Amino acid sequence: MVNFLLDLAQLFPLKLATVSNPDCATPADSPDDYVAWLNRRIGQEVKRLRLSTGLSAYCLANQCGISDQTFLNVERGTCPNGCLTSVLARISHRFGLQLWELIQRAEHPPDPPNSFG
Numbered sequence: 641m642v643n644f645l646l647d648l649a650q651l652f653p654l655k656l657a658t659v660s661n662p663d664c665a666t667p668a669d670s671p672d673d674y675v676a677w678l679n680r681r682i683g684q685e686v687k688r689l690r691l692s693t694g695l696s697a698y699c700l701a702n703q704c705g706i707s708d709q710t711f712l713n714v715e716r717g718t719c720p721n722g723c724l725t726s727v728l729a730r731i732s733h734r735f736g737l738q739l740w741e742l743i744q745r746a747e748h749p750p751d752p753p754n755s756f757g
Contacts, residue, residue: 680717681746682728687715689735704730
């Protein structure tokens with residue numbers, strides 16, 4: 641999976657500065673930094689999608705055919721070997737997305753809804 645993400649990094653090079661807060665970080669020049677950032681962003685997007693369904697991580701993991709621990713690791717961006725393509729493909733399919741769409745949403749999150757009306 642890391643090779644897959646490194647290939648993506650080469651296809652879509654981003655030269656943005658990293659900020660001190662890793663939750664708000666943008667891809668840096670280092671491929672390792674980019675992979676870590678993308679794993680966190682994918683996790684945030686998967687969690688956002690899950691919360692929008694109102695389902696638990698356990699329920700969605702079951703529907704995706706993966707363990708709940710794997711699903712939670714994806715959400716946290718802490719997969720030991722990165723987010724495996726097959727796991728992400730199963731999750732994106734469950735949400736009616738293609739894998740590239742999940743990655744695109746992770747890299748460019750939608751604007752949050754306006755809570756002021």
